[in-house]
Amino acid sequence: MNNVSCALTIAGTDPSGGAGIHADLKTFQELKSYGMSVITSVVAQNTTGVQEILHLPNEMIVSQLDSVLSDLPVHAFKTGMIANTEMMEVILEKITTINAPYVMDPVMVATSGDALIHVDARSYLREHLLPLTTIVTPNIQEAEFITGNTIESLSDMQDAANQIVYKHGAGAALVKGGHLREEAVDILYDGNKIHTFTSERIHTKNTHGTGCTYSAAITAYLSQGIPLPKAVDKAKRYVTAAIKHALPLGKGNGPTNHFAPRMDEARQ
Ligand SMILES: Nc1ncnc2c1ncn2[C@@H]1O[C@H](COP(=O)(O)OP(=O)(O)O)[C@@H](O)[C@H]1O
Numbered sequence: 001m002n003n004v005s006c007a008l009t010i011a012g013t014d015p016s017g018g019a020g021i022h023a024d025l026k027t028f029q030e031l032k033s034y035g036m037s038v039i040t041s042v043v044a045q046n047t048t049g050v051q052e053i054l055h056l057p058n059e060m061i062v063s064q065l066d067s068v069l070s071d072l073p074v075h076a077f078k079t080g081m082i083a084n085t086e087m088m089e090v091i092l093e094k095i096t097t098i099n100a101p102y103v104m105d106p107v108m109v110a111t112s113g114d115a116l117i118h119v120d121a122r123s124y125l126r127e128h129l130l131p132l133t134t135i136v137t138p139n140i141q142e143a144e145f146i147t148g149n150t151i152e153s154l155s156d157m158q159d160a161a162n163q164i165v166y167k168h169g170a171g172a173a174l175v176k177g178g179h180l181r182e183e184a185v186d187i188l189y190d191g192n193k194i195h196t197f198t199s200e201r202i203h204t205k206n207t208h209g210t211g212c213t214y215s216a217a218i219t220a221y222l223s224q225g226i227p228l229p230k231a232v233d234k235a236k237r238y239v240t241a242a243i244k245h246a247l248p249l250g251k252g253n254g255p256t257n258h259f260a261p262r263m264d265e266a267r268q
């Protein structure tokens with residue numbers, strides 16, 4: 001098979017299959033990019049929350065990155081959960097050698113409310129990793145941390161997206177308003193203009209892994225050479241269908257459904 005698009009995720013695990021590496025690989029597969037993964041932390045979690053976390057030694061993270069980078073092409077990559085500053089430092093050194101779009105999901109807290117990264121690591125992420133990105137995809141809470149400002153309206157989201165690019169050096173910023181208004185509105189600033197992506201709000205508690213799914217879909221489309229903002233537009237459709245048909249599995253917040261976007265497309 002020629003012209004295969006290769007997408008890499010660097011993130012933590014979710015044995016219940018809804019978030020992290022698992023959501024990323026399912027999304028890459030559904031969108032027809034070849035998926036690869038480097039695991040940062042093994043997370044015992046499910047739809048109700050996080051039970052335990054084991055961080056892999058930094059040497060093992062580097063070793064996994066070397067295994068991939070010495071042997072296979074990477075056409076786009078994303079980072080998710082990177083738990084602490086030391087881990088960020090070793091990952092930074094390796095990813096600066098990759099010549100491909102970089103999507104950062106600045107994961108800080110899980111949908112369940114459990115902290116996924118050390119508080120100190122947030123500043124390192126903002127100061128050192130953010131300037132390397134092609135696009136960063138913060139939710140409101142993460143955008144508030146990055147900018148230091150409260151976000152309560154669409155115009156606050158636009159200001160935050162602008163600031164994340166101009167002041168903090170991201171290539172582009174997609175501020176996700178999933179939790180803000182009746183409609184699910186996301187604001188993208190790509191360095192040229194503001195783009196708005198709106199979908200209906202779906203009344204469901206099954207939103208485990210939505211942020212991972214969205215950023216993985218953007219990564220898959222970028223790996224295929226689709227430019228921003230088209231890649232975001234297509235990814236927004238993917239995640240909306242995945243939430244609309246989210247699976248009522250588990251006792252807490254159920255996972256997104258990766259078969260759903262394909263089914264929706266087939267119906268059109
Ligand atoms: N209930 C919902 N209905 C429709 N779209 C949603 C809903 N919740 C979140 N979204 C959308 O899902 C995507 C992921 O956003 P969000 O849930 O805010 O990310 P995170 O998981 O990082 O908190 C965004 O496009 C957001 O607008």
Ligand SMILES: Cc1ncc(COP(=O)(O)O)c(N)n1
Binds near residue numbers: 019109207208213
């Ligand atoms: C390993 C890992 N990474 C990220 C998330 C965030 O998930 P969500 O997409 O629901 O914010 C998670 N729960 N676990």
